[in-house]
Amino acid sequence: MKSKILIVEDNENNRLLMNAVLSYHGYDIIEAANGEEGVRAARETLPELIFMDIQLPVMDGITAVKILKNDPATRRIKTVAVTAYAMKGDREAILEAGFDGYLSKPIDTRQLPAIVRDYMAQS
Secondary structure (H helix, E strand, O other): OOOEEEEEOOOHHHHHHHHHHHHHOOOEEEEEOOHHHHHHHHHHHOOOEEEEEOOOOOOOHHHHHHHHHOOOOOOOOEEEEEEOOOOOOHHHHHHHOOOOEEEEOOOOOOOHHHHHHHHHHHO
């Protein structure tokens, strides 16, 4: 059975890019365009890994991850922030908010499969 990855990203181009790369590497991809859809999709599909943008419509990524980490059904899912926030202190603040990892944009598609494998190994 393929490992499931949820991509929560409002930028369609970023979502399509991540989907294409990860699908090529054999992962089953679920997509959501905002934080609320992301929480719902995570609860319904229970993916092994979630890539979550921080700035999302309807519900931001930090709020969505706090909800998921407080839910016994989803708290163990690894969550990685995918964000353009790359200022000093942003990474630490994002990890303190409950994310398991941090990936800055633009996404390095050559490194993405290795990053996924690392997080999957931690699960």
